[in-house]
Amino acid sequence: GSxxxxxxxxxxxxxxxxxxxxxxxxxxxxxxSEPVTYYGIQYRAAGTEGPFxxxxxxxxxxxxxxxxxxxxxxxxxxxxxNSIGRGPPSEAVRARTGEQSGPSSG
Numbered sequence: 498g499s500x501x502x503x504x505x506x507x508x509x510x511x512x513x514x515x516x517x518x519x520x521x522x523x524x525x526x527x528x529x530s531e532p533v534t535y536y537g538i539q540y541r542a543a544g545t546e547g548p549f550x551x552x553x554x555x556x557x558x559x560x561x562x563x564x565x566x567x568x569x570x571x572x573x574x575x576x577x578x579n580s581i582g583r584g585p586p587s588e589a590v591r592a593r594t595g596e597q598s599g600p601s602s603g
Contacts, residue, residue, distance in 0.1 A: 503581065505533055507576060508577055509527075519563060521562050525587065527577065568596050570592070571592055
């Protein structure tokens with residue numbers, strides 16, 4: 498244990514509720530008894546060692562991430578931020594985007 502205040506706990510119950518070819522919708526639970534100022538979402542293509550892309554300032558526990566590549570697997574995680582600072586990220590969840598659909602000819 499450490500003395501003094503600490504940042505928020507990681508969010509819990511991160512779930513992918515919807516996927517399309519280019520977007521994924523996430524919902525989660527705060528996991529904190531104290532108020533959370535906002536959330537950050539980190540994501541990257543699964544199997545890559547690159548840095549996570551980050552979405553900052555998410556004020557709700559539901560968010561849709563667009564601009565993804567079709568038929569690709571991604572890892573997503575969420576972290577909480579409050580007046581003290583950033584908390585650790587949640588466990589990552591994976592989701593695969595759908596195949597690109599639409600007319601075969603322009």
